[in-house]
Amino acid sequence: MTREPPSILLAAGGTGGHLFPAFALAEELGRRGFPVDLVTDMRGDRYGTGFPARAVYRLPAATPGSKRNPIALAKASLTLLRGIRQARALLRTLKPAAVVGFGGYPTIPPLVGAWMLGIPSIIHEQNAVLGRANRALARPAAAIATSFRKTRKLDGPLAEKARFTGNPVRGAVIEAAKIPYPPLAPEGPLRLLVFGGSQGARFFSDAVPPALAMLPEPLRRRLKLVQQARPEDIDAVRAAIAAAGIDAEIAPFFKGLPEIMAESHLIVARAGASSVAELAVIGRPSILVPLPHSLDSDQLENATNLAESGGSWCIEQKDLSPARLATEIGRLLGAPETLAAAAARAKAQGQAQAVGLLADLVQDVIGGESALRR
CATH class of the missing domain: 3.40.50.2000 (Glycogen Phosphorylase B;)
Incomplete structure (x- = not known):
């Protein structure tokens, strides 16, 4: 029976x-x-x-x-x-x-x-x-x-x-992983995603707008930014990004985040375990900024693991000024072969x-x- x-x-x-x-x-x-x-x-x-x-x-x-x-x-x-x-x-x-x-x-x-x-x-x-x-x-x-x-x-x-x-x-991440890394056309859009989770969005709200404003105007004109920000920061982030002449979508949460990740050329994020796992499975290059002072430095360990594979760049928050962030984003968005290689290396780490x-x-x-x- x-x-x-x-x-x-x-x-x-x-x-x-x-x-x-x-x-x-x-x-x-x-x-x-x-x-x-x-x-x-x-x-x-x-x-x-x-x-x-x-x-x-x-x-x-x-x-x-x-x-x-x-x-x-x-x-x-x-x-x-x-x-x-x-x-x-x-x-x-x-x-x-x-x-x-x-x-x-x-x-x-x-x-x-x-x-x-x-x-x-x-x-x-x-x-x-x-x-x-x-x-x-x-x-x-x-x-x-x-x-x-x-x-x-x-x-x-x-x-x-x-x-x-x-x-x-999640299944949505597995589906997003089927999307090939988007090609970077010489004059095409540059899709940048920034998300930080509940504990990281404030730092990115403070650091990302001035960093992007430092980019050369031709690069800013091509940028398509999607950024997570806390509700209390949204108006200020939108105003700063608009003043820099950048096309952006700013919100506190994106329900379809896996698909947005798959459509992105470069991602700036914290190094929480799920974020790192999803970046690897989907296979997207990233600048990871571990949450400082986290218990046992778990985010630093997570980021280091992916960075050592060549699929990411790990920069600790204490070392990441807006000027440094602008330099890194500009350098990477200007190097399509580097980003494509990092995407492949990240995907090789995916489980x-x-x-x-x-x-x-x-x-x-x-x-x-x-x-x-x-």
Whole structure:
């Protein structure tokens, strides 16, 4: 007698770096016949992705602050304990075959709850450094999926549970990857994309307009700029870009970002894990500016990995003045062969099969293909 396939619970915080790979895995598990539920924090799906889950549940979570602030630490701990209690109740109701966490403190309640109830867990690390929450959850996990072949702070007994899968990207990214790198005609448009995520758009709003204003007028006339900016910065960015005589689209969020990436000749971005994975799968040259002061310098590690392949140029924010940015953008947009070569090298680093490998790992943990026939 054929039974219904077991469900899988995914746990991800409300940032794109955590939600996008979870989204990709949900799509793939759905194609394989597994019902999928999502548990996230109170930020929820603020990226408007329409997460492909049977249901989305929200649990309280908090990031523990510094030990120097015992009151904040106590409040965060109480919030996490409340989240764990609610997670246990939810897990008893859903009875998933496994819980897959994508890092960040919002994954602690459901994964700790899974450990307490004897439900196998898998953690996925998007960055080139094992994150702090994932370090706390790694020991009881059944398996650890990694996005890079070498992941710092993953050693000893933990390394034995690691499997390289790559960082899953959404179906929209896979579709965008089918678009060839656009040729750079001698007098044709030069398509520049700038995006920075929630923590990076402010810097780019301050640095990009004056940098582009320094470019030679013939180059500015050919520029087609798409730039992400915070709502409070949009008017100022639009005014500065218009004063430079540049055709631009400025918005706080672009829902069809993968297609815009594919249409771009050059991209300036932060080095979050999902951004780097998508740049590689689509195969587009980029100037990566890692978020400074990020925990464990994870964005610097991510950017360095892609830059070492020749698919990107990594410049730390402390070294990137508007004048330096203008020099780099002007140099690269004036070198079509360099950009095309970097696009090919970036694409060679892409892991388009990552989502399938991660889904295979989930099936291995819950009992392989037989899970669909129980």
